[in-house]
Amino acid sequence: MQDGRPDRIEGRHVNMPIELGSTMVFDTLSEFEAARDARYKSGTHYYGRYGNAATHKLxxxxAKLEGADAITLTSSGVAAITTTxxxxTRPGSHLLVADNVYGNTRAFCDGLLTQQGVQVEYFDPMIGSAIGHLIREDTAAIMFESPGSGTFEMPDIRAIATAGKxxxxxxxxxxxWGTPVFSQPIALGVDIVVYSGSKYISGxxxxxxxxxxxxxxxxxxxxxxxxxIGDxxxxxxxxxxxxxLRTLxxxxxxxxxxxxxxxLWFADQPQVKTVLHPALPSCPGQENWARDFTGAAGLFGVVFHTxxxxxxxxxxxxxHHFGIGVSWGGYESLVLPVTPVRTATNWSETGQLVRFNIGLENVESLKSDLANALPLLDQ
Ligand SMILES: Cc1ncc(COP(=O)(O)O)c(C=O)c1O
Structure with missing residues (x-):
């Protein structure tokens, strides 16, 4: 049977049935005890919170797509980040965090983690191997993002992973952003990859x-x-x-x-100052993207002159074609102005930064929608 499906599906449906349930029952107490002792292992059937057949298939x-030994699923991308x-970390431990991380990662680090006594230090995402100088005896982990949320700098993943190792x-x-289709961070030396399956994975x-x-x-x-935690x-x-995953x-x-x-179309428009798309040379770290990624996602930033x-x-x-909303990675194209928050580096652009998510619509329709609206921007 193919990956992501059980060996035998009751009836003739191609996909797995929805599996609902909390309590699982066992024929003998010994079987129950064996399942309880193995409950933290993927594939164990013990109680609904620890996963079921469909969870384990996913x-x-x-794991196969990521080249990972194991996967842990959570209720949201944020939960994957916060639980990791x-x-x-422990009270008193030092945590290095890239200055361009997703807003909620930053909020968690500055909020609950700091409240629990973790010392959070932000670093320049383009620091490369010099991250080694920031690592201390008590550094518990290095958290970063490829590319940075909203500002799209692509870090040197290999250099940071090597310094950590x-x-x-x-x-x-x-x-x-990268998805396992375009990048394999574990093969680049990263220890733990986290991501939001709410974006391209489910799609x-x-x-x-x-x-x-x-x-x-x-x-x-x-x-x-x-x-x-009970996630x-x-x-x-x-x-x-x-x-x-079937269509990813x-x-x-x-x-x-x-x-x-x-x-590229945006780059040709007179109202546009810079396009922050990791595959374009105008984006910091484009050489890192070219070396480590086989493709680019549809989320990028545009800095306007105004x-x-x-x-x-x-x-x-x-x-009309761009919904105004958070998240991305679905069918619809989206638009959202971004105000970068920085503490370790400066965001020096004076022009307005806007993030675009290109979905699955016809690109000519998107261009004509944008061409109608761009003249509304002051020069
Ligand atoms: C880079 C990045 N990581 C994590 C998340 C959080 O994922 P979720 O919305 O599934 O909690 C987001 C959401 O926008 C994101 O953009």
């Missing part, structure tokens, strides 16, 4: 899911933390993710081509 399939950070400090990479904006991929040692610690993926979400490669190929076409917030609002409101 874990196996993602909680599992690896030589100091015995685990690296955690949020690779939501239709109808599912919330998080993924942590790692080797067996870290998986044990992270899985235990997720289970102890849990829903049965429907697991099936939507399994279904999404096809969707990513389309999105790669469409995203690059739109990014610094007028009012005219950017008028432009955004005038678009």
């Amino acid at each position: 874990e196996q399939m993602l 950070l909680m599992a690896l 030589s100091a015995n400090v685990p690296t955690i990479l949020d690779n939501t 239709h904006s109808d599912c919330m899911l998080g993924v942590t991929a790692s080797n067996a040692t870290y998986a044990k610690v992270i899985r235990k933390a997720v289970m102890q 849990k993926t829903g049965g429907q979400e697991i099936l939507l993710a399994l279904r999404g 490669k096809l969707r990513m190929e389309h999105i790669d081509a469409a995203g690059r076409e739109m990014a 610094s007028s917030e009012r005219s950017v609002r008028a432009f955004v409101d005038a678009l």
